[in-house]
Amino acid sequence: MEREESNNNNKQHFSHKHILTRLQLDEVEEITCNACECDVEEEQFYGCTDCKYFLHEECAEAPRSIEHRSHPSHPLTLHAAATYSNQSFICDACGYVGYGFCYSCAHCSFDLHLFCSTLPHTIPKEEEHPHEIQLVCEQEKLLTSDMISICSFCDAMNTECWIYYCETCNFGFHLNCMISKVVEEEEEEEEE
Known part of the structure; x- marks a missing residue:
């Protein structure tokens, strides 16, 4: 499993203790994004190879807080993991269990997958x-x-x-x- 660093772009991300490096996908690798839990298919992405922690570029750039029309009473905060004791959440959009990043409202126990928060209106x-x-x-x-x-x-x-x-x-x-x-x-x- 050999990857090349791309343009020496590094990123310190709130979700991981090590600096993430921009990497290029090897054709034979199967890598899952820790944020959205989807396969990484883009040629470039961020990752920590020591920890096997990877993020799509888009997921790494997600804002830490959003206002969403589905929950107008409070802003939603991005968390690297669910804040519940079982480390999972039920997405209020799709109803599926999530283990990756979630936008959450601390006041209302309202949670969205990163993917669901960006769906087109x-x-x-x-x-x-x-x-x-x-x-x-x-x-x-x-x-x-x-x-x-x-x-x-x-x-x-x-x-x-x-x-x-x-x-x-x-x-x-x-x-x-x-x-x-x-x-x-x-x-x-x-x-x-």
Whole structure:
């Protein structure tokens, strides 16, 4: 496992005690980002090879605090690990357990995966769907709206998770179902 340092760019990151070095991915390596828990596929990333601690460049640059429309009452703070005793959290966006970085509200026990915090508010109309699809992440809208929150992928209703929704077609899908579908499609493409 041989990596080259790229341009001697080093970064001290709050999440790790050692300085992270910009590295280049070796074609045969499989590396997981400690922040978002996704595979590192970009050519350059930050890492500490001694500790096997790696971050996508985008994850390393994530702001320490954000204001998010899903939780307007308090700012969300980025933590390198969940602040709960079991070192995991349930993402309030997708409902999945997280072990990596999370944006968290200390007042409300509200947590988001780093990935979920950056989801687009709208998906532009495409070949698959003729209208713009809106992200509905406000709990009040999910609970009180006339919108059908039955997922077009799983045919179930779940007001606990965010949905992407087209008001024109009364069509929507849970965030976790969309993520599962994307992962499934990527795995099928890899097998081909």
